[in-house]
Amino acid sequence: MKKILLSGVDGNFGHKCAEALLAKWPKEDLIFTAPNSKGLEKYQALGVTCRLADFNNPTNLVEAFKGADTVILISMPFVGPRRRKAHQSAIDAMKIAKVNRVIYTSIVGAGHQDIDTYEVNDHIFTEAYIKDSGLHYLFMRDSQYAEAMVSNYINAYTNTNNILANNMGNGKMAYISRDDCAIASAYAAMSDYRDRVMDINGYELLTIAEYIAIANQVTGHDVKYIEITDEEQYNFFDSIGVPRTTEDMWAQTATNFPFCSDGMVTFGRAIRLGQMSTFTNDFELLVGRKPLSVKEIFEHMDEHLIGQRTVTED
Numbered sequence: 001m002k003k004i005l006l007s008g009v010d011g012n013f014g015h016k017c018a019e020a021l022l023a024k025w026p027k028e029d030l031i032f033t034a035p036n037s038k039g040l041e042k043y044q045a046l047g048v049t050c051r052l053a054d055f056n057n058p059t060n061l062v063e064a065f066k067g068a069d070t071v072i073l074i075s076m077p078f079v080g081p082r083r084r085k086a087h088q089s090a091i092d093a094m095k096i097a098k099v100n101r102v103i104y105t106s107i108v109g110a111g112h113q114d115i116d117t118y119e120v121n122d123h124i125f126t127e128a129y130i131k132d133s134g135l136h137y138l139f140m141r142d143s144q145y146a147e148a149m150v151s152n153y154i155n156a157y158t159n160t161n162n163i164l165a166n167n168m169g170n171g172k173m174a175y176i177s178r179d180d181c182a183i184a185s186a187y188a189a190m191s192d193y194r195d196r197v198m199d200i201n202g203y204e205l206l207t208i209a210e211y212i213a214i215a216n217q218v219t220g221h222d223v224k225y226i227e228i229t230d231e232e233q234y235n236f237f238d239s240i241g242v243p244r245t246t247e248d249m250w251a252q253t254a255t256n257f258p259f260c261s262d263g264m265v266t267f268g269r270a271i272r273l274g275q276m277s278t279f280t281n282d283f284e285l286l287v288g289r290k291p292l293s294v295k296e297i298f299e300h301m302d303e304h305l306i307g308q309r310t311v312t313e314d
Helices: 012-024 037-045 058-065 081-096 120-133 146-159 178-190 208-219 230-239 261-272 282-287 294-299
Strands: 004-006 030-034 049-052 070-073 101-107 136-142 163-166 196-200 224-227
Touching: 004 012, 004 178, 012 030, 012 178, 030 037, 037 049, 049 058, 058 081, 070 081, 070 178, 081 120, 101 120, 101 178, 120 136, 136 178, 146 163, 146 208, 146 294, 163 208, 163 230, 178 196, 178 282, 196 282, 208 224, 208 294, 230 261
Parallel strands: 004 030, 004 070, 030 049, 070 101, 101 136, 136 196, 163 224
Antiparallel strands: none
């Protein structure tokens, strides 16, 4: 069987992807990598081949990728030039190591010709770089994680008087569980698909107000949605200390604020403008079941919190 290499196994996404691979693929044909040895310990104990791979330090990446047919490249958590450079280093190393195919975790909207967001632009760059590399590929364009909005919903009824305010307006998004995105990437790696885009969308398209209505029905809370402008959104994030970008002080604030305001505001704008409303059955095609619905996610909301995000997580 072909060998599958999973990068960033120490992260939230990587952990769930690893579980799916271990349940379906022979462990002797798996290679797990992380930027530090601590993130590999439990998989080494299971007998999985484990290697260090720090995308910010590319000197060992060729050796890390050797012998892999397919690599699951989980996008880095920081945004901008540093992420693009890290992705370039990984892709260059894969080519030298003679990797056949890369499964890249991209994002919804990356194929929209008019989109311009802090987060999506890096994914557009990386997709183009992979195509130019000559590697076979699958681009997994994941919809927004439902977990991010679960955490926002909880914050609304605990800290902001049952008000959830943002700049998404009436734009629609097929919210999906991060766990389902991770499972889809594992199934993609185990498949024979190549040189195509797969849109990993949730169960249904919803406005944020419709999302909140479902959450209220399940939880019994009475959260209300208020649309605010992009500038008002920036002012709010500034007031609570969220950094504008993932440069500078983000390393010190990432534990409390796992995203930057440039990312969140431009993402919300793209949703409002209808640039992220892709809705397909690609998840079901890959995995053989429908993705979790928002209702199901809120019925088990303690299992679907966004969690912490660190600057070393792939």
